[in-house]
Amino acid sequence: MDGVAVGSLYALIALGYTMVYGILQFINFAHSDVFVLGAWISYTLAVVLGYAVAQPPLWGGLLILVAAMAACGAVGFTIERLAYRPLRSAPRLNVLITAIGVSLLLQNVGQLRWFFGTQPQRMPSLIEDKILGTLAGVQMHAVDVIGAGTAILLMLVLEWLIFRTRLGRAMRAVSHDTSVAALMGINVDAVISFTFVLGSSLAAAAGFLYAMKYPGLNQPAHATWVLLGLKAFVAAVIGGIGNVRGAMLGGFLIGAIELFGAAYLSPHLRDIYVFSILIIVLLVRPAGILGSTVAEKV
Amino acid sequence: MMARSLWGALAPLAIGFAAAVALQLAAGNVIPPFYVKLLMDIGINVILAVSLNLVNGFTGQFSIGHAGFMAVGGYAAGAVTYYGSFLLFGSTHVIEGWLTKGDLLFVGGCLFGAVLAALAGFVVGLPSLRLRGDYLAIVTLGFGEILRVLLQRTGDVLQTADQVQKASPATLATSLGGSLGFSGLPYYTDLFWVYVFVTITLVVALRLKFSSLGRAFLSIRENEIAAEAVGVNTTRLKVRAFVLAAAFAGIAGGLFAHEIGTSLNPRELGFQKSFDVVIMVVLGGMGSVSGAVLAAIVLTLLPEALRGFSEFRMPIYALALILMMILRPQGLLGLKEIWEMKWFKR
Numbered sequence: 001m002d003g004v005a006v007g008s009l010y011a012l013i014a015l016g017y018t019m020v021y022g023i024l025q026f027i028n029f030a031h032s033d034v035f036v037l038g039a040w041i042s043y044t045l046a047v048v049l050g051y052a053v054a055q056p057p058l059w060g061g062l063l064i065l066v067a068a069m070a071a072c073g074a075v076g077f078t079i080e081r082l083a084y085r086p087l088r089s090a091p092r093l094n095v096l097i098t099a100i101g102v103s104l105l106l107q108n109v110g111q112l113r114w115f116f117g118t119q120p121q122r123m124p125s126l127i128e129d130k131i132l133g134t135l136a137g138v139q140m141h142a143v144d145v146i147g148a149g150t151a152i153l154l155m156l157v158l159e160w161l162i163f164r165t166r167l168g169r170a171m172r173a174v175s176h177d178t179s180v181a182a183l184m185g186i187n188v189d190a191v192i193s194f195t196f197v198l199g200s201s202l203a204a205a206a207g208f209l210y211a212m213k214y215p216g217l218n219q220p221a222h223a224t225w226v227l228l229g230l231k232a233f234v235a236a237v238i239g240g241i242g243n244v245r246g247a248m249l250g251g252f253l254i255g256a257i258e259l260f261g262a263a264y265l266s267p268h269l270r271d272i273y274v275f276s277i278l279i280i281v282l283l284v285r286p287a288g289i290l291g292s293t294v295a296e297k298v
Numbered sequence: 299m300m301a302r303s304l305w306g307a308l309a310p311l312a313i314g315f316a317a318a319v320a321l322q323l324a325a326g327n328v329i330p331p332f333y334v335k336l337l338m339d340i341g342i343n344v345i346l347a348v349s350l351n352l353v354n355g356f357t358g359q360f361s362i363g364h365a366g367f368m369a370v371g372g373y374a375a376g377a378v379t380y381y382g383s384f385l386l387f388g389s390t391h392v393i394e395g396w397l398t399k400g401d402l403l404f405v406g407g408c409l410f411g412a413v414l415a416a417l418a419g420f421v422v423g424l425p426s427l428r429l430r431g432d433y434l435a436i437v438t439l440g441f442g443e444i445l446r447v448l449l450q451r452t453g454d455v456l457q458t459a460d461q462v463q464k465a466s467p468a469t470l471a472t473s474l475g476g477s478l479g480f481s482g483l484p485y486y487t488d489l490f491w492v493y494v495f496v497t498i499t500l501v502v503a504l505r506l507k508f509s510s511l512g513r514a515f516l517s518i519r520e521n522e523i524a525a526e527a528v529g530v531n532t533t534r535l536k537v538r539a540f541v542l543a544a545a546f547a548g549i550a551g552g553l554f555a556h557e558i559g560t561s562l563n564p565r566e567l568g569f570q571k572s573f574d575v576v577i578m579v580v581l582g583g584m585g586s587v588s589g590a591v592l593a594a595i596v597l598t599l600l601p602e603a604l605r606g607f608s609e610f611r612m613p614i615y616a617l618a619l620i621l622m623m624i625l626r627p628q629g630l631l632g633l634k635e636i637w638e639m640k641w642f643k644r
Contacts, residue, residue, distance in 0.1 A: 101619035
């Protein structure tokens, strides 16, 4: 169950990486920082709303989730508008460096004492921790069930959005060929902005759910967070980068591999399994499980 | 630049070594210890920035795991000198004097670290450099983090000569201090050795840049497909640049490990250090050796000058990085060397 819960979070983050990569062909390094930001905003809201002392109402979690998603969506929009859009036609390497710059900026501004500071904090628990029952000998914790359920629900919404709506069709068109999409009357800038908002709010949701499951929040530049973001990226690569369904599959796969490896082999080397998988995939099937190889155009 | 005669080829090395000797002689008397340490820091950062420039600047790939290779070199060199001193000399006290047995052991350790780092570079680079550059960024970052996890799980450092002599080589190789860091290393690093290696790095980088191999590197950066079309074996050259850069990072790691007032621990050599080096390369100019040197000097001195505002150091760096990419994407000097700038020639 842990595997499913963590895997669904990886999948949520991986979706943001893969959507941006599909459209702009660059790794949005700042994505994992948006995820961390989501966790910290959730924490701040929970404290401000007084949930740390009093038992929160049932809709409290939902309120925080929506607020964190909205806030991070706004941050994602701003990042794209200010940092990435001026570089739309620049070489990819420059965009990559800018992304790292944005990532460093988010990490270090978050550490300033006017924001979240450098002290580790503890997320107040919003859901009573109880075991809902056992399924095939596995204990189902309420946190895991609600977390995985929310994540899967969000993924279904995304699936519907991308494959069943006009906006989704526009996104797929831009991802397929930006300039032709522009000729067909699609507002490319708006679609890209929307993609960032979508990806960032999914990352925020993952941040909230992660904080619910593992309440210890560390400073934003802490290695745990960086590794989480990296693993989510690995999930996106394994599933086939640029492929939305691949990212979901990759997320669950990574979650399963990591936790089974930790349970049956050695728990200290869990990070190493994930990266070994990455290297194997890069060597054997560089396009990922569901990805297709596209020849690079001159 | 095309030096044909033997003298022309050796002159830069000779001048650099002479400068290193001069600095070392001045260190004890003229230069106060604080500035000696600062000069050593600068030298180590110059080696790091110039070597990373081979990958990020010349070849146009993007590695953000340079500190990882530095860690490989540092730990390897540290293990050689620390345990080697116990086995050969019976204690880890620094053997005073110039070019003593201890000095030679230390340099041997650094070179061993360089070889090991180059090997690590090969293992990391081969799968990811076959693919597009972005993967290299992720894989190098992941490599650095994995290395940190592994180093944190190593055992405690053996403290006495007796223990060391009884231990097997495998035990020695895994007793690297864990998350507390490898402490007790003898302080062999001095201005002489730092600037000897700085000279070697600079000469190699500059000679490379103006050689056919360096031109091939640059062609990969400018247009990989076109480079391949005119017969440049892009994968092999990318791996070669990567391995060379890793080797120099290994040497820098060895120097760092034996420097006074530094702590060789897994956290110190994490991704933050890698980012510092990346920032030096990007600000100095992608592909400019003198630009990287300049940026390394400035960015080593800057934190000292900004002691009171250390909180703002990283946010300012990050903003500078973003603004630089938007306003002057090629870095301050771009591809040019400082003596090739217009205002310098006039």
